[in-house]
Structure formats: structure tokens, C-alpha cells
Amino acid sequence: MDLNRPEEAIAESQRAIALDPKQSQFYKTIRTSQLKLGQAADALASWRQMLALNPPDHGEWDGYAELCPFLDRPDEYREARQTLLKRFGNTTDPSIAERTGRSCLFLEAIPDELQQATALIDLALNHESPQARGYRHYYRFAKGLAECRAGRYESASKYVDSDTLRVLGPAPRQLLSMIQHRLNRSEEARQNYEAAIAAFDWNLEKARTADIWRYHLLRREA
Numbered sequence: 001m002d003l004n005r006p007e008e009a010i011a012e013s014q015r016a017i018a019l020d021p022k023q024s025q026f027y028k029t030i031r032t033s034q035l036k037l038g039q040a041a042d043a044l045a046s047w048r049q050m051l052a053l054n055p056p057d058h059g060e061w062d063g064y065a066e067l068c069p070f071l072d073r074p075d076e077y078r079e080a081r082q083t084l085l086k087r088f089g090n091t092t093d094p095s096i097a098e099r100t101g102r103s104c105l106f107l108e109a110i111p112d113e114l115q116q117a118t119a120l121i122d123l124a125l126n127h128e129s130p131q132a133r134g135y136r137h138y139y140r141f142a143k144g145l146a147e148c149r150a151g152r153y154e155s156a157s158k159y160v161d162s163d164t165l166r167v168l169g170p171a172p173r174q175l176l177s178m179i180q181h182r183l184n185r186s187e188e189a190r191q192n193y194e195a196a197i198a199a200f201d202w203n204l205e206k207a208r209t210a211d212i213w214r215y216h217l218l219r220r221e222a
Helices: 006-021 026-038 040-051 064-069 074-088 094-103 111-126 129-134 136-149 154-161 171-182 187-198 210-222
Strands: none
Touching: 006 026, 026 040, 040 064, 040 171, 064 074, 064 210, 074 094, 074 111, 074 154, 094 129, 094 136, 111 136, 129 136, 136 154, 136 171, 154 171, 171 187
16 A cells, blocks of 8 residues: 555555454554644554554554653553553563663653663663664663653763764753753753754654654653
8 A cells, every 4th residue: 555645545444444353554554644644643543443453563562652642641651551561561672671661751650660661671771682782872761761760860861971862863862951950950951952952853743753752752841
């Protein structure tokens, strides 16, 4: 199906689902097309329908939790966070562990959930596989966010170093600004916040991917 014609892609996928509601790829096509059309709330509903099929691949879940608070659905976010921790909380894959843990940190978490999310990020950060070493700076950002959520701001600042600032677009500098603000380093916080804002296009019409939803969530908080 041609996603350059999103209305047709949606219609064809809906016909396919009517014949077999368990074909998850069609829900994904609908969601992607709806996001392209700027229909984020509809995309969230389509995504929820797909996840009700309980797909085993973490990639099918990645980003759903963040879209909930981006659309001001905090209760749905908390439900999604609980599901992620139940579904992937015992993973030994560093990539899945880090993505799961990080997804659980975009709204305040109860202590047990924060502890679980942090443990998953620690697993990734301490993993010695070549894959994990290649993504170490991404994992350090997640660890810094976890430490910030726990109120350990001095510790959090150590994870947002010059290497971490080179990945994930404006997010590390946004996080650093938040940490500095809580450490009463107001001028540094302001400078980093302004640099993060200047470095990215914040047009909401372009907010169609999980990374961009994360940037907007951090901007709202910062």
C-alpha cells in the first residue's frame, strides 16, 4: 500500500481488517497514514487496537506510551507504562531494556515503577555486548533521566556529558537544563534550554514520530 496516498492506504487496510481482524500490519499502516494526515488521536486509537492483539515484538509497542501524554492522556500513559513493565520487565536484551525503561520516565512514576525502569536502564548501561557499547551514549541519557526522576540531580548531571549531548537531538540539553534548574544553576539552565529550543523545529504538524513526541514532552516540562 502506498503511504504517499494515506487516505487510500487507510481504506484498503480497513477492508483487510474486516476480513481478518488479527492482521496487525494493517493497523500499523492505518496508524502511520493517520499520523501523516495529522490525525494523532485517531492514530492512538488504531495503535491501541493493534496492541490488543499482544504482538511479541517490542518495536510494535515502542512509542505508544509517549504518544499518550503528548496527546494529554496521562491515565492512558500510566496504563501503558504498567503494561510495558509487565510485558518486557524481564528482558535481557539491552536495547529493549533501555527503550522500555526510558518510556516509563515521561511522567512521574510511583517508586516501584521508577525502580523497575531504572533497573532496566542499568541492565542496558552495564551490558558488555558490542551492540550495547555502540549505544552507550543513548543509555547514558536514559540513566540521567532516571536519576533526575529519583531526585538525584548531581548524579544525573554526570550522565549528560559532551558525548551524550551529541545524540537524541535536543533531548540531552533539555534534560541538562532541567537538572541545572533543580540544582539552582539558573543561568546555565537558561542557556541550555535556549540552545535546545533553537536547535530544533517545534512545529507540531511535524510531530509524527516517537522521538519528536519525547522532545515535546521534555520541552513542556522544562
